[in-house]
Amino acid sequence: MPSATVGTLTVRVLLFGSYAETLGFDEIELSLDPPATVGDALERLRALPGGERLPPKPLCALNLSQASADASLSGGEELAILPPLSGG
Amino acid sequence: MPSATVGTLTVRVLLFGSYAETLGFDEIELSLDPPATVGDALERLRALPGGERLPPKPLCALNLSQASADASLSGGEELAILPPLSGG
Amino acid sequence: MYLTSDPIDLSSLVALVHSPSRGGVACFLGTVRNHQGGRDVLRLDYSAYTPMAEAECARIAAEAESRWQCAVALRHRIGRLEIGEAAVAIAVASSHRDEAFVACRYVIEEVKRRVPIWKREVYADGSVEWVGAGGEAGKTVSGEAGKTVSGAGDKTGAELISQRAGESR
Amino acid sequence: MYLTSDPIDLSSLVALVHSPSRGGVACFLGTVRNHQGGRDVLRLDYSAYTPMAEAECARIAAEAESRWQCAVALRHRIGRLEIGEAAVAIAVASSHRDEAFVACRYVIEEVKRRVPIWKREVYADGSVEWVGAGGEAGKTVSGEAGKTVSGAGDKTGAELISQRAGESR
Numbered sequence: 001m002p003s004a005t006v007g008t009l010t011v012r013v014l015l016f017g018s019y020a021e022t023l024g025f026d027e028i029e030l031s032l033d034p035p036a037t038v039g040d041a042l043e044r045l046r047a048l049p050g051g052e053r054l055p056p057k058p059l060c061a062l063n064l065s066q067a068s069a070d071a072s073l074s075g076g077e078e079l080a081i082l083p084p085l086s087g088g
Numbered sequence: 089m090p091s092a093t094v095g096t097l098t099v100r101v102l103l104f105g106s107y108a109e110t111l112g113f114d115e116i117e118l119s120l121d122p123p124a125t126v127g128d129a130l131e132r133l134r135a136l137p138g139g140e141r142l143p144p145k146p147l148c149a150l151n152l153s154q155a156s157a158d159a160s161l162s163g164g165e166e167l168a169i170l171p172p173l174s175g176g
Numbered sequence: 177m178y179l180t181s182d183p184i185d186l187s188s189l190v191a192l193v194h195s196p197s198r199g200g201v202a203c204f205l206g207t208v209r210n211h212q213g214g215r216d217v218l219r220l221d222y223s224a225y226t227p228m229a230e231a232e233c234a235r236i237a238a239e240a241e242s243r244w245q246c247a248v249a250l251r252h253r254i255g256r257l258e259i260g261e262a263a264v265a266i267a268v269a270s271s272h273r274d275e276a277f278v279a280c281r282y283v284i285e286e287v288k289r290r291v292p293i294w295k296r297e298v299y300a301d302g303s304v305e306w307v308g309a310g311g312e313a314g315k316t317v318s319g320e321a322g323k324t325v326s327g328a329g330d331k332t333g334a335e336l337i338s339q340r341a342g343e344s345r
Numbered sequence: 346m347y348l349t350s351d352p353i354d355l356s357s358l359v360a361l362v363h364s365p366s367r368g369g370v371a372c373f374l375g376t377v378r379n380h381q382g383g384r385d386v387l388r389l390d391y392s393a394y395t396p397m398a399e400a401e402c403a404r405i406a407a408e409a410e411s412r413w414q415c416a417v418a419l420r421h422r423i424g425r426l427e428i429g430e431a432a433v434a435i436a437v438a439s440s441h442r443d444e445a446f447v448a449c450r451y452v453i454e455e456v457k458r459r460v461p462i463w464k465r466e467v468y469a470d471g472s473v474e475w476v477g478a479g480g481e482a483g484k485t486v487s488g489e490a491g492k493t494v495s496g497a498g499d500k501t502g503a504e505l506i507s508q509r510a511g512e513s514r
Contacts, residue, residue, distance in 0.1 A: 016394055017463035018475035061461070064397045080394050080461070084477035087391065087398075087421060087462025088375055088433050088453060104225055105294035106306035149292070152228045168225050168292070172308035175222065175229075175252060175293025176206055176264050176284060186372075187356050196379035196428050202449075203355075203372035204442065210365035259365050273373065277450055280371075284442065 009034050009075030011041055017083040019058070023050045032073065038062060039069035041079055058082065097122050097163030099129055105171040107146070111138045120161065126150065127157035129167055146170065178233035179224055179293075181255040184262040193247040193269035200273035202280040206264040208257050212307075216300035220257045225292040236286045244279040246270035252293060263295075347402035348393055348462075350424040353431040362416040362438035369442035371449040375433040377426050381476075385469035389426045394461040405455045413448040415439035421462060432464075 008031040020026040023045065030044050038060050045051045059082040060067050073079070096119045108114040111133065118132050126148050133139045147170040148155050161167070186205055194201050208220050229252070237248040249267045257263055266283045270276040295307040355374055363370050377389050398421070406417040418436045426432055435452050439445040464476040 014394065016461070017392060017465070021475070061394070061397055064400055080397065082394065082461050083463055083475060085458070085461060086464040086476040087393070087460045088457035102225065104292070105223060105296070109306070149225070149228055152231055168228065170225065170292050171294055171306060173289070173292060174295040174307040175224070175291045176288035185356075186359065187354075190355065190374060194374075194376060194429070196377075199376045199378040201372075201374040201376065203370075203374070204446070205359060205363075205370040205372070206442070207363060207368045207370065208365075209368040209440070260363070271378070273375070273453065277373070277446065281446055 007034075008032060009036060009073060011073055011075065011077045011079045013041060013045065014078065014080040016080065017086075019054060019081050019083050022053045023048060034073075034075075036073045037069065038067050038071045038073065038079060041073065042069065042081070045081070054081070059084070095122070096120060097124060097161060099161055099163065099165045099167045101129060101133065102166065102168040104168065105174075107142060107169050107171050110141045111136060122161075122163075124161045125157065126155050126159045126161065126167060129161065130157065130169070133169070142169070147172075178230055178237075178250050179226060179252050179254050181253070184251045184253055184265045186262070186265050186267065189249040189251060189265055189267040190269075192249040193267050195247070195269065198247060198269035198271055200271065200276045201267055201269045202273065202276035203268070204264075204266045204280050204284050205262050206284070207262050208259050210259045212297055217259065218298045218300055219259065220263070220298070221296040222252070222254050222257065222263065223294050223296070224252075224254050226254075229291050229293055232291045233287065236283055236290065239286070240268065240279040240283050243282070244270065244275040245272070246275050246279045248279065248283060250283060250287070252287065252291065254293070347399055347406075347419050348395060348421050348423050350422070353420045353422055353434045355431070355434050355436065358418040358420060358434055358436040359438075361418040362436050364416070364438065367416060367438035367440050369440065369445045370436055370438045371442065371445035372437070373433075373435045373449050373453050374431050375453070376431050377428050379428045381466055386428065387467045387469055388428065389432070389467070390465040391421070391423045391426065391432065392463050392465070393421075393423050395423075398460050398462055401460045402456065405452055405459065408455070409437065409448040409452050412451070413439065413444040414441070415444050415448045417448065417452060419452060419456070421456065421460065423462070 010029055010031050013028050013030055015023055015026050030041055032040055046054055057069060061080040061082060062071055062077050098117055098119050101116050101118055103111055103114050118129055120128055134142055145157060149168040149170060150159055150165050186203060190201055190203065210217055233250055233252065237250055240246065240248050247269045252264045253262060264287060266280055268276045268280040268283065270279065297305050297307055355372060359370055359372065379386055402419055402421065406419055409415065409417045416438045421433045422431060433456060435449055437445045437449040437452065466474050466476055
């Protein structure tokens with residue numbers, strides 16, 4: 001559930017593979033002003049050191065399901081930013 | 089090479105699976121008057137007890153290669169009469 | 177040797193074909209089922225025209241290896257098999273999984289179509305039948321296990337073989 | 346659990362799906378190759394978004410089992426893998442080999458396309474690259490092994506994923 005500051009919402013962001021190495025961490029909590037979308041969270045990541053190297057439209061998953069940049073956040077979600085898959 | 093009687097040729101006939109059970113043996117030497125074909129050898133088999141149950145055109149192999157009923161025999165060959173295959 | 181009277185170990189076939197440059201391995205395992213045409217099967221006996229079966233298996237493997245870029249391992253069991261045991265096993269390794277799958281499929285289809293091997297099914301009711309020798313529609317002489325045999329039915333061997341080839345496509 | 350950090354044993358997957366009524370088993374094994382894009386590979390590291398990867402593997406297996414009459418076993422290795430080790434293994438058993446082959450092929454294609462797993466290749470020259478993150482055309486930052494990483498290149502993740510999907514057809 002939202003916490004941090006009153007009037008903001010919080011999402012837990014997970015980074016994997018090359019993205020985690022590019023930004024230097026694999027997990028961060030972001031506080032955003034509502035209404036907020038996946039795209040807003042991405043903008044915040046891009047402002048961090050190394051964040052400019054994220055592609056314009058990375059694959060994202062919200063609570064384990066694929067989500068587009070305009071998916072809205074209500075707070076408390078797990079948002080994963082997924083590099084191109086290379087399993088198998 | 090031909091042996092048995094002068095003027096005849098000999099082939100070794102092998103039977104498998106249901107054909108061996110039908111005729112009661114799995115190997116026989118046949119002496120045939122030249123010129124002789126695979127079909128002539130089959131006729132001889134059909135005259136034996138149980139031989140009437142061989143199909144009209146069984147699959148045959150002459151020295152390990154598939155052969156038709158009109159393939160000629162020169163003597164000394166191994167002629168195999170093959171029931172419908174059911175390997176695998 | 178492609179025919180064996182010992183149990184087949186799939187992992188050892190994989191080890192034969194797999195290499196650091198051939199990373200994709202497709203396999204097929206055909207095992208003895210407990211039923212056939214609505215009847216309960218107790219066990220199988222496979223017999224072969226061994227020299228021709230070995231030669232035909234070698235030809236099939238060579239065809240697959242030259243047609244696709246791959247390495248093929250193939251074994252067919254002979255003798256008595258219990259339910260669940262592997263009758264045939266194939267492992268095909270390639271640097272591309274496409275080719276491994278296609279070649280593996282080719283090998284099993286050709287083995288069934290071309291290799292002189294015969295399957296005799298022993299049923300729970302004591303009857304015995306040479307598979308393909310008249311099939312389910314053929315006459316089955318029931319009686320003392322191991323001595324009985326089904327009739328060859330109305331179809332010739334050649335007809336049955338071409339039927340099988342048609343079915344497998 | 347579809348992901349494992351232990352070596353994968355194909356025979357145990359076969360045992361999971363095989364039964365007396367499902368006599369045909371098709372398998373696929375994807376192993377670590379010693380070369381990629383002309384470079385010598387020393388080893389791989391696979392990482393995953395574990396809860397999503399588990400859920401996606403479960404969905405793929407369920408799709409295959411409902412679309413074809415079959416039983417599916419699937420494992421994907423995570424962590425450090427040496428050359429020749431199995432990264433992914435699939436076993437599909439069915440009473441018809443057709444369905445076993447088709448379902449097995451479906452599972453490997455969907456795993457590659459949909460499961461959030463990432464492969465990091467460590468090369469003989471000491472460089473390291475996240476596969477797909479810019480690919481062979483991308484920038485590779487070479488240097489101390491284990492600390493370096495390639496750039497994400499010019500393509501977005503979504504573009505690269507749809508490219509991959511196109512290639513696999």
